[in-house]
Amino acid sequence: MGVQVSEVRVRSILTRAGGYLRAVCSHSLQPYRGCTFGRALCGAGCYVQHNRWLTRGAPWGGFLEARLNAAAAYRAAYTRERRWARRARGSFSVFMSSSTDPFVPQEDRFGLTRQVLEAMLELPPDLLILQTHTHRVLRYLDLYPRLLERTALRVHISIESDRDRLPGLPPPASPVARRLEAARTLKQAGVPVVVTVAPLLPIERPRAFFQRIAECADAVVIDHFIGGDGSPGGSGARTLATALPAAIARVAPAALELRYRDRMVALARELLPGRVGVGCEGFAGRYLP
Numbered sequence: 075m076g077v078q079v080s081e082v083r084v085r086s087i088l089t090r091a092g093g094y095l096r097a098v099c100s101h102s103l104q105p106y107r108g109c110t111f112g113r114a115l116c117g118a119g120c121y122v123q124h125n126r127w128l129t130r131g132a133p134w135g136g137f138l139e140a141r142l143n144a145a146a147a148y149r150a151a152y153t154r155e156r157r158w159a160r161r162a163r164g165s166f167s168v169f170m171s172s173s174t175d176p177f178v179p180q181e182d183r184f185g186l187t188r189q190v191l192e193a194m195l196e197l198p199p200d201l202l203i204l205q206t207h208t209h210r211v212l213r214y215l216d217l218y219p220r221l222l223e224r225t226a227l228r229v230h231i232s233i234e235s236d237r238d239r240l241p242g243l244p245p246p247a248s249p250v251a252r253r254l255e256a257a258r259t260l261k262q263a264g265v266p267v268v269v270t271v272a273p274l275l276p277i278e279r280p281r282a283f284f285q286r287i288a289e290c291a292d293a294v295v296i297d298h299f300i301g302g303d304g305s306p307g308g309s310g311a312r313t314l315a316t317a318l319p320a321a322i323a324r325v326a327p328a329a330l331e332l333r334y335r336d337r338m339v340a341l342a343r344e345l346l347p348g349r350v351g352v353g354c355e356g357f358a359g360r361y362l363p
């Protein structure tokens with residue numbers, strides 16, 4: 075099954091944050107519509123697939139729209155959106171990205187994420203959170219120290235478990251070991267890096283996993299699909315409608331319950347004291363004491 079790749083020009087690229095993200099940032103920014111990791115492991119439970127406005131009925135992972143003028147649209151909206159954000163939300167903070175991955179393989183061809191980051195060197199937000207599922211984040215390692223001179227940059231790398239496979243589901247877009255190594259490389263380069271264990275999947279060796287994160291990252295954020303997938307009332311209904319829960323149940327049924335998250339949080343706090351966040355508070359950079 076191929077991927078339909080198309081090119082568009084958008085009117086705006088900065089979306090004022092609502093819902094889960096409202097506590098995290100003032101805006102989200104998606105250089106692409108769709109995500110070509112949608113057929114990888116993270117795509118199985120990805121909450122974006124339920125957004126019909128975004129998918130327009132196309133199968134998740136089967137399309138990618140490149141927003142060719144992403145950087146120009148950022149530049150054009152910068153002054154207005156920064157003014158609004160500072161007034162309404164306290165600061166101009168950008169989450170890149172919440173419904174795509176800024177480092178999909180097609181970024182090699184389009185370079186849209188890079189163009190936006192270069193625009194941010196000239197016109198920096200107050201905070202930039204780069205959120206990714208892949209070691210490809212290292213491709214722009216040359217830019218991050220320069221960005222850090224202009225803005226509070228934080229890189230979030232999603233690593234939901236120490237397992238690369240769950241039964242019946244595809245492999246991840248980027249192996250766990252490579253993502254952990256990417257975190258370590260960023261940290262060594264002085265780039266603040268947070269491992270986001272979200273949504274939390276069954277962990278085979280929890281103590282060793284969190285110990286490794288403690289070495290490779292500045293902090294860890296843990297979130298369960300219950301309360302974390304944007305379902306009404308925090309029920310987790312969106313994820314429960316996907317193939318993910320059955321795969322989790324075949325490995326560790328206890329991981330389907332919120333109590334599993336609490337156990338993992340307690341262990342992580344032992345190994346990373348003061349560096350553990352939970353749910354959207356954690357995504358916002360607020361950690362438990």
Ligand code: SF4
Pocket residue numbers: 109110111112113116117120121122172173174175206207
């Ligand atoms: S990388 Fe993110 S947006 Fe893309 S499929 Fe995975 S979870 Fe969804």
